[in-house]
Structures are given as C-alpha cells and as structure tokens.
Amino acid sequence: MENKKSLATGVLHGTHDKFSFGALTPPIVQSATFVFDSSEQGAARFAGAEDGYIYTRIGNPTTTVLENKMAYLENGEACLAFGSGMGAISSTLVSLLSNGDHLVADTTLYGCTLTLMTEHLTRFGIEVQFVDMTDLNQLKAALKDNTKVVYFETPANPTMKVIDIEAVSKIAHEAVPGCKVVVDNTFCSPMITRPLEHGADVVVHSATKYLNGHGDVIAGICVSDADTIAKIKVAGLKDITGSVLDPFAAYLILRGLKTLKLRMDAHSKNAMEVAKFLEGSEFVKAVYYPGLECHSGHEVAKKQMSQFSGVLSFEVKSYEHAVKIMNNVKLCTLAVSLGDCETLIQHPASMTHSGYTKEELEAAGFSETLIRLSVGLEDPADIIADLDAAMRL
Numbered sequence: 001m002e003n004k005k006s007l008a009t010g011v012l013h014g015t016h017d018k019f020s021f022g023a024l025t026p027p028i029v030q031s032a033t034f035v036f037d038s039s040e041q042g043a044a045r046f047a048g049a050e051d052g053y054i055y056t057r058i059g060n061p062t063t064t065v066l067e068n069k070m071a072y073l074e075n076g077e078a079c080l081a082f083g084s085g086m087g088a089i090s091s092t093l094v095s096l097l098s099n100g101d102h103l104v105a106d107t108t109l110y111g112c113t114l115t116l117m118t119e120h121l122t123r124f125g126i127e128v129q130f131v132d133m134t135d136l137n138q139l140k141a142a143l144k145d146n147t148k149v150v151y152f153e154t155p156a157n158p159t160m161k162v163i164d165i166e167a168v169s170k171i172a173h174e175a176v177p178g179c180k181v182v183v184d185n186t187f188c189s190p191m192i193t194r195p196l197e198h199g200a201d202v203v204v205h206s207a208t209k210y211l212n213g214h215g216d217v218i219a220g221i222c223v224s225d226a227d228t229i230a231k232i233k234v235a236g237l238k239d240i241t242g243s244v245l246d247p248f249a250a251y252l253i254l255r256g257l258k259t260l261k262l263r264m265d266a267h268s269k270n271a272m273e274v275a276k277f278l279e280g281s282e283f284v285k286a287v288y289y290p291g292l293e294c295h296s297g298h299e300v301a302k303k304q305m306s307q308f309s310g311v312l313s314f315e316v317k318s319y320e321h322a323v324k325i326m327n328n329v330k331l332c333t334l335a336v337s338l339g340d341c342e343t344l345i346q347h348p349a350s351m352t353h354s355g356y357t358k359e360e361l362e363a364a365g366f367s368e369t370l371i372r373l374s375v376g377l378e379d380p381a382d383i384i385a386d387l388d389a390a391m392r393l
C-alpha cells in the first residue's frame, strides 16, 4: 500500500488514472449499455470469464474512476458508488444481514438510517438493538452469536457524538468473529478519518456531502475488502436496491474531490472559530463540536481525526428562540444537508431527524432546542456576525 500521509497529492495522482484521447479529466461515459463484439463475448462477460462493461447498473467507466479513487482514499481494497447515501447504506445492510440476524447500532444516527433500521429491516426479520457506543459496556452486553453488523456514525448526526472506532471494532471482532463493523464516515471524509485503518470493516458515505462538496449531486459510497464489495454489488446494488450512480454525477464528484483537502482544512478552521464564538455567547446553552476541549469526545476525536471537520450543533434556551434564529439569519442558509461551500443551518428535531420518536430523541441526546450548522467556506467573521445578529433580534 502506498504511503497515505499525503492525501492532498494522492487525491489527484494516487490512482495513476489514464484516460482515452489523453484527456486530463475522466470522460463522461453517458451510456446505459455496452456493445459486445459477439454473442460469445456477451456470455463470457455475464459469466465473469471476461472483464468488460455490460450495463451501467453493473458498472460504468466513469463510475469506476470514482470507485478506484475512493478505495484509495479510504485505504480499502474496493469501492462501490451509489445513487444516494441511503442507497449505499441500505444496499450494504441488506447484503450483510438476513432474516434472524442481529444488528447493533448506536442511538444517534441520521434520521432515515434510524427509520430504515426500526421500521424496515425489522419487517424482514432482522433484530435491531440500539446502544450508546460511547459506553463500551453497553456494546459488550448487546453482542450475541448472531450479531452480523455493528453500525455507527462518528461524529454522529446531529450531536457530534464521537465513537472510538478502534475500541468498538476490537470488542465486536473479539466477541463475534466475522461480524462486520460498518462506519458512516460522512462527517469526516477520508481527509480527516479513515475508519478501515482503525479496525472497521466497511465505510459508507453520503457522497452528497463533503465528497462532492458543491450541493449539486445526491450520491453514496461504500468501501471495504474486495469480497464484501463483490457481495454488496451482486445483492444490494444489482438486484435489491438498484441504487446506481449516474455517470455525470460520478464526474461531478470526481471534480469535487480535487479540492477535498483544501475544503476540509477550511471547513475545519472556520467551524472552530464559529464554535468558539458560540461557546462564549450568552444565548447558547451548549455547543457540540469535537474540536472544543469541553466536548465529551474530544480525546477520542484527537486520536482518530486529523482535524475536526465543519459540522457543529448548539442548544439555545428555547424552541421559540431556535425558530427565531433560523428565520432571522441572512447569510447562513436555511436548508438541510451539509458539507457544501455555503453555511447551512437547520433544525434536526423537525427536519432531518423528524422520524425520531420522543423516546428516540431522548436516547440520542438532543431536543427541539438544538440547531445544526454546517459551517461553509465564507469568511468566518461574516458567519459569526450573521449568527450574532440573528440571536439578538
């Protein structure tokens, strides 16, 4: 494996791509299907006896460039791209789990991931159990012989709870050999954390967020060892969800990736400044940002994150004030999603996490006074001035 320390260089040159016509950027192969030279060749491709493209749901040259780049960046053997983050997550879980299996997940998850587990996987006879994975004893107590997947986000959406990837992976693998530890790395991107290097088995992403970074694509990524990716490709992607990425979207993500290192540096620097401002504000009850020393996960974050990324959340004193702030901001944009160049502000309890029940909100550790902010690439002084003015109005 090449030295992964210089990912700023690796993201541009690490996969040594060469394109037809000597093109610098990957050609967009906007074709649904691929022509066979003969019937025998078509049969050989379907049988796996000959390499080559067949049909874009099963593989596409532009998407392959993205998949190779993401496998490189996450330090995994192979990667699959999907039509959304939820496509990546659902395809992965339905490939790794069957009727009668047990899934252990953290209590704090993106809203649709939670409802996928509570309302849908359970319909197929999969037993789902939630624990607070910052308490490793809860994890140990939950693991059983039929636990096939341990799943978490770090930092988790929206409370920025940090989970120790190495500790969770070690406990899960010792207790249940063969169990897959799946980490949603959306909030970090591989520029900040590479979960496979800390012992996880599978990494998933909403590539809609930092990987693309420009708010114009919905996409997902899954990276793992070659056998696991082959299984997810044949079952989850090809036959079950069909959640394939469009080649033009793959091209846009490849373009976004070129500046991933620069963007993650700037998002992290700006978020730290905004977090410090919020920490000192008389209107704010609590700030959740792993870069702050007061954050409960700060020490674990320092161990597994090279910087602290661009998302933070904060509690204000009342729901009414939270609504007022979100209605009064002028620069920060009231919209869900994150990881874009623009600063986005939103209200998890009524928006991204509105699928949570009251009990699930309590277990996840946030309420209707929580605001989530994805700090963008504007001048941080302008973001701070906008928030300050909105809080005072």
Ligand SMILES: Cc1ncc(COP(=O)(O)O)c(C=O)c1O
Residues within 6 Å of the ligand: 084, 085, 086, 087, 110, 113, 153, 157, 184, 186, 187, 205, 206, 207, 208, 218, 219, 220, 337
């Ligand atoms: C942590 C996390 N994982 C997964 C998803 C789902 O991704 P997508 O919206 O691309 O389907 C999101 C979306 O907000 C997310 O925040």
